[in-house]
Amino acid sequence: MVFRSDEGVGLRKKLLRAERRKKFEALGLIAPLLLVMLVFYFVPIAMMLFRSIDNSQMARILPQTSEAIQTWSGEGLPDEATYAAILGDMKIAYEEKTLAKAGRRLNFDLVGYHSLLLKTGRKVEQIVEPPYKETLIALDKKWGDVRYWTVMERGLKDTTMMYLLAAVDLRYDDDNKIVKVPEQEAIYISIISRTVYISLSITILTLILGFPVAYYMANAKPRTRNLLMIVLLLVFWTSLLVRTLSWILVLQNNGVVNNLLMFSGIISQPLDLVFNRFGVYVAMTHVLLPFMVLPLYSVMRAIPSDYVRAARSLGAKSITAFIRVYLPQTLPGIGAGALMVFIQALGYYITPALVGGPRDQMVSYFVAFFVNEQVNWSMASALGVTLLILTGSLYLIFGKRVNIANMKLG
Amino acid sequence: MALPAHATIGDKVWHYSFRTLVAIIFIYLIVPIFSIIPLSFNSAELLSYPMKGFSLRWYEEFFGSGRWGLAIKNSLIIGLSSMVFATILGTTAAVGINRANFAGKALVVALLISPMMIPLVITALSLYLFFAKLGLNSTYTGLILAHTILGIPFVIITVSATLQSFDYNLMRAGASLGASPLRVFFKIVLPNIAPGVFSGALFAFATSLDEVVVVMFIAGPSQRTIPREMFSGIRENLSPTLLAAATILIVFAAMLMLTLELLRKRSEKYNAPPGK
Incomplete structure (x- = not known):
């Protein structure tokens, strides 16, 4: 033992x-x-996330001020030493040509700061002796405005929530409280909700079109099924840009659709079918339809026909048998397809940029806009953070119920 | 979906209208793509029907112009290099993932396939900011790295799928007969999972060939790829040369799809469990 x-x-x-x-x-x-x-x-993504709150460049451009302003209580104007510090900083920054950078950054928080810094920077050489405080205020009375100093103090911290707040239409007010931006300046919430709205519409459209296709394929004869599968996969594998281009050609004013409609006498003037929301729906649904059909099809293939037959033989009408017996069994496929389509649609950029109008652009477009046209990497990152939170939360909520790894490749 | 003999008139109406609906959806899927092809042979510069006559001039322009020539070259360099790296890294990792169960495996898998799930613009922005520090923007190295990352999830998924039906006893048999682990990998594992590896490589190549968002952020003027040129072409001036490029991409997609279907069939046949 x-x-x-x-x-x-x-x-x-x-x-x-x-x-x-x-x-x-x-x-x-x-x-x-x-x-x-x-x-x-992962390091680049972490850096991008940090970029949306990073503000360390300001203390590098205006080092003395960032030191001096710490003694300021926030009430009334800062003391003479702080004015001396900012003069010294501006002198150096003007020569090193970094002053405009600081100006742009502060202008983002308070409009008028950019011109104030540049105007002062040009004359800073002439100010050689105290009292600096009075001379500066005499030069521009904005230097005697407490609001400008509140923004300066906030602007010299190492991190800032300003960009993230701006990405959801919030900002700091003069008392450092978080408030909504004025209605005429609020744009990002509407862009985010537009992005969600378009993605949701595309998901519903692909489900409406994808369900019958998947059902037909799952129940067709092998030859028909193979043929349709080849068509579907060909569409799936065709370049996104090719498909977007083809929709522009088909939907344009003298495109196939308008020509057919005019020829048949239904319309006398070409319809505006592209470079608007309609074009975005048509093209994006086309691009994302295979992502709905493939998971639905593989789920439907595995559903035995016995259950529906049993329901029918027990007296259920075909519609009842479909809704009460068949449909519930397709839910895993609907879930996988819908999640896949919705999440992909949220990040869409190319198709809306090419077939949509200015009012059909989604969050991704504005990320690219801030990088390429505004050269404001912080704001681009802040919008990137909102997009990441949007898609990430969807995974956390629905991801567990859906097998992610099997979604994309059918 | 044949109609049963006892079908009522209602059943018949439903049956045929359903078939019509499915046919219309397939027309919606396929017609736009095919409407491009004839127009690319149009002799006139018009981008609409009716066609004037047959001509290959847009293809001549596509293959002859320096701009498109560079784009073809760039697409091939970036696509093939990233395909090779993604396939090597992805295949080894997939073999590792399927070799043993360990704590945090689900998390590791989720991390490795996350580039497929995270919106492209976020990947593009992150790499752009990161590469700005390393001086990798506007370089082939940067683009190849970026596209390698984007291709990896596809390799992992396809290789994992073939590995699931791979019999690990074969590895033990090899080892017990005295083969080194490396020899076992190249002589036993690789030939068995080859269809999966090959499909993964094709997926990775296709991903790179179709990718334009990352290219827009990272590439300089001398790294512009075919989709990048198409994007600015569609934006700035719609010329029939674009249609020639599009037609070639459609033909490429068709070849890719057929190859993948053949591979899938092959691996199904090879890996069918015994007794089936």
């Missing part, structure tokens, strides 16, 4: 050791990729 248990322990140890070795092998095989992705993917 003792002998046997000894052997048992030895075997168990050996088994554990083998298991452990397998685990190390596994980790060793994954490690290179994980390392590459850490350095070239």
Whole structure:
């Protein structure tokens, strides 16, 4: 007996050791990729997230001021030393041509700061002796306005919530409280809700069109099924830009659709079918339809026809059997397809940019806009954060119910 | 979906209207793509029907012009290099993932396939900011790195799928006969999962070939790819050369799809469990 248990322990140890070795092998095989992705993917994303609150450049441009302003209580104007500090900083920043950068940053918080800094910067050479405070206020009375100093103090901290707040139409007021921006300046909430609205509409459209297609394919003869699958996969594999281009050609004023409608006498003037919301819906539904059909189809293929037949034989009408017996079994497919389409649609940029009008652009477009046209990387990052939160929360809520890995490839 | 003999008139109406509906949806899917192809052979510069006559001049322009020539070259360089890196890294990782169960495996898998799920513009912006620090913007290295990352999830998914039906006893058999782990991998594992690896590589290549958002952020004027040129072409001036480019991409998509279907069939046949 003792002998046997000894052997048992030895075997168990050996088994554990083998298991452990397998685990190390596994980790060793994954490690290179994980390392590459850490350095070239997760670190960059983390840096982008940080960028949306990073404000450290300001203290680098105006170092003395950032030191001096810490003694300021926030009530009334700062003391002479702070004015001396900002003069010194501006002198250097003007020569190094970084003053405009600081001006743009502060202008984002309070309009007028950019011109104030540049105007003062040009004359800063001439101010050589105290009292600096009075001279500056005499030069521009904005230097005697407490609001400008509140913004300066806020602007010299290492981090700022300003961009993230701006991305949801909020800002700091003169008393450092978070308030809504004036209605005529509020744009981002409407862009975010437009993005969600368009994505939701596309999801519903792909479901309406995708369900019958998947159902037909799942129940068709093998030859028909294969043929339709090839058509679907061909569309799936065709470049996004090719498909977008083809919709512009089909929907334009002298495109196929307008020509047919005019030829048949239904309309006398070409309809505006593209470069508006309609064009976005038509093209995006086309691009994303395969992502709905493929998971639906694979779920429907696995549904045995016995249940519906049983329901019918028990007296259910075909519509009842469909709704009460068949439809519930397709829910995993609907869930996977809808999540896939919705999340992809949220991040869409190219198709709306090419077939939509100015009022049909989504969050991604504005991220690119802030990088390419405004050169405001912080605001681009803040909008990126909202987009990431939007898609991330969807995963957290629905991702567990849907097998992500199997979604995309059908 | 044949009609049963006892179908009522209502059933018949429903049956045929359903078939018509499905036919209309398929027309919606396929017609726009095919309406491009004839127009690319139009001799006139018009981008609408009716056609004037047959001509190959837009293809000549596509292959002859320096702008498109550079784009073709760039697409191939970036697509093929990122495909190679994504396939090597993705295949080894997929073998690792399926080798053993370990704590946090689900998280690791989620991380590795996250580039497929995170909106492209976020990937593009993050890499743009990161590469700005490293001086990798407007370089081939930067673009190849970015597209490698984007291709990896596809390799992992396709290779994992073939590995699921791979019999790990074959590895043990190899090892017990004295083969080194490396030899086991190249002589036993790789030939068995080859269809999955090959499809993964094609997926990665296709992803790179179709990607334009990251290219817009990272590429300089000398790294512009075919989709990048198409994007500015559609934006700025719609010329028939675009249609020639589009037609070539459609032909490429068709070839890609057929190859993948063949691979899928092959791997199904090879990996069918015994007794089926």
